Amino acid sequence: MNWHDSVVLITGGTGSFGRKFVEILLREHRPKKLIVFSRDELKQHEMQQLYPHGEDSPLRFFLGDVRDRERLERAFHGVDVVVHAAALKQVPACEYNPFEAILTNVMGAKNIIDAAIDQGVKKVLALSTDKAVNPVNLYGATKLCAEKLFIHGNAYAGESPVRFSCVRYGNVVGSRGSVIPLFRQQRARGRITLTDPRMTRFWITLEQGVRFVIRCVEEMHGGEVFIPKIPSMRITDLAAAIAPGCAVDTIGIRPGEKLHEVLLSEDEARHAVELPDKYVVLQPYVPGFEPRHWQHGAALPDGFRYASDTNAQWLSVPDLQRLAVE
Numbered sequence: 001m002n003w004h005d006s007v008v009l010i011t012g013g014t015g016s017f018g019r020k021f022v023e024i025l026l027r028e029h030r031p032k033k034l035i036v037f038s039r040d041e042l043k044q045h046e047m048q049q050l051y052p053h054g055e056d057s058p059l060r061f062f063l064g065d066v067r068d069r070e071r072l073e074r075a076f077h078g079v080d081v082v083v084h085a086a087a088l089k090q091v092p093a094c095e096y097n098p099f100e101a102i103l104t105n106v107m108g109a110k111n112i113i114d115a116a117i118d119q120g121v122k123k124v125l126a127l128s129t130d131k132a133v134n135p136v137n138l139y140g141a142t143k144l145c146a147e148k149l150f151i152h153g154n155a156y157a158g159e160s161p162v163r164f165s166c167v168r169y170g171n172v173v174g175s176r177g178s179v180i181p182l183f184r185q186q187r188a189r190g191r192i193t194l195t196d197p198r199m200t201r202f203w204i205t206l207e208q209g210v211r212f213v214i215r216c217v218e219e220m221h222g223g224e225v226f227i228p229k230i231p232s233m234r235i236t237d238l239a240a241a242i243a244p245g246c247a248v249d250t251i252g253i254r255p256g257e258k259l260h261e262v263l264l265s266e267d268e269a270r271h272a273v274e275l276p277d278k279y280v281v282l283q284p285y286v287p288g289f290e291p292r293h294w295q296h297g298a299a300l301p302d303g304f305r306y307a308s309d310t311n312a313q314w315l316s317v318p319d320l321q322r323l324a325v326e
Contacts, residue, residue, distance in 0.1 A: 001081075001123075001218050003029035009079045010036060011066055011112070012086030014043035016172070017127065020206040021083065025214065026051070026059065033058045037075050038086065039065045066108030072115035079119065081217060084112050084126040084150075087143070091131075091256050094139040105142035106149070113153040117160045125217050126150045128168040128225070130202055130261040130308075133268075137256025147225065154222045155287045163222025167213055170202025170230060170261055170308065173323050179235075180242060180324055187243040195253045199235040200260050200308040203315055204228065205323060212278075223289040225281035227263050227306065231313035233320060241320035264306035273297025279306060 008025065012018050013036030025034060036059070038044060044061045051059050064071035066086045076082065087105050088094055094101035109126065116124050128147050131140030153164040173180070186192040204212075208230070216226045239248060253259070264272060264279050272281045275297050282291045315323070 003031045006031050006080040007033040007078055008035065008081045008083070009062075009075060010034075010083045010085055012038055012084075014038040014040055014047055015085060016206060017085045017209060019047065021085070021210045021213065022047075022059070024207070024210050029214070031058055033060060035060045035062050035075065035079065037062045037064055037072075039063065066111055067103055069111040069115055072111050073119060076115045076119040076121055080122045082112065082116055082121055082124045083213060083217070084109070084124060087127070089129070089139060091137050091139050092254065094142070095137060095256050098138050101138050101142050105139075106145045109146035109149045113149060113156065113164065116162050116164075117153075117157050120160070121162050123217060123220060124150065124153075124162065124164045125213060125220060126164070126166045127213070128166045130168065130170045130263045131258075132168060133262040133265050136258055139256070151223055151225070151283050151286060154283075154289065163220060165216065165220040165222060165224045165226065167216050167226045167228075168263060169204050169209060169212070169228050170263060171204070172209055173203060173205045173326075179238070183239060183242040187246055191247045191249060192239055192243045193249045193251050194235060194239060195251055195257060196259060197236050197248075197250060198259055199253075200232050200311075201235070202230050202261055202263060202308050202311070203233045203323075204230045205326070221290065221293045223283040223286050224294075225268075225283075227279040227281065229277055229279070229313070231315045231319075232308040232311040233315040237315070237317050238320050241317045242324055260307055260309040262305065262307045264304070266303055266305045269300045269304040269306075270302075272300055274300055 008031045010018050062075045088101045128143050132143040132147055135141040135144050147166050150164040150166050183192055212228045268281050272279050273294050280294055283289045
């Protein structure tokens, strides 16, 4: 695809992912127009100060909420590509506010799909999470529902040219809700808290996540779930990297938390393929999906599972120190 001729809209555009996406897309791809869609007017104002306001600037700001389908219809008019990053994603907040999580993460996904079909958008790529695989908390359950909605949106679209796909990856270094700021705050008093020292997580930087999403927009045909090959980290190594020498209090795993995360389950692996930098989950049960687009991918062995505790790639303490500084 040619970004220079494309009008791109990102929901949740003032969030941590959205800001990095705007930065990289403007600097390296210069789309015809780039629309930041979000509901926080202060964050939009602050973001506007980072970019020139001249008539030749492709950047536009659009206040709105993904819960409001009418507003999405207006925002999507003339748009070619939508990257859907808006979500309620804090696990404890979603547990205690379940209706709000469903309205934003599930009904918001439905509104994105309907508006994209009605307005003739060509490509929609939605961001998901490892917590959507075998979910044990409401956040993961809502993102699993959203994934299903987007993938089946390809059949729902009928004769419309729009195509829907998803990207699924793990914890993002430095994103909203990251444990790194908590460890830094606790470091000052010489003691930090861990929920469980056995815990592992997938780890990806904001820039890596954005570049992966951009590549997936370029490669998607509709119906895929893209999963990057990324390293794992041990929570004890992260604690040693951020707060070396501090005493550690183990406080127990929180409600809705897992010891380890999974990005690709054994059941999904049966209809997924492996490429050098990623796995692609194919959807043979979705009418109209064409797995032939991914015939260059390698089939996965029986029983394959891509999990944070059995990953072949691991971040060391020095790796984690460097990422935390960056």
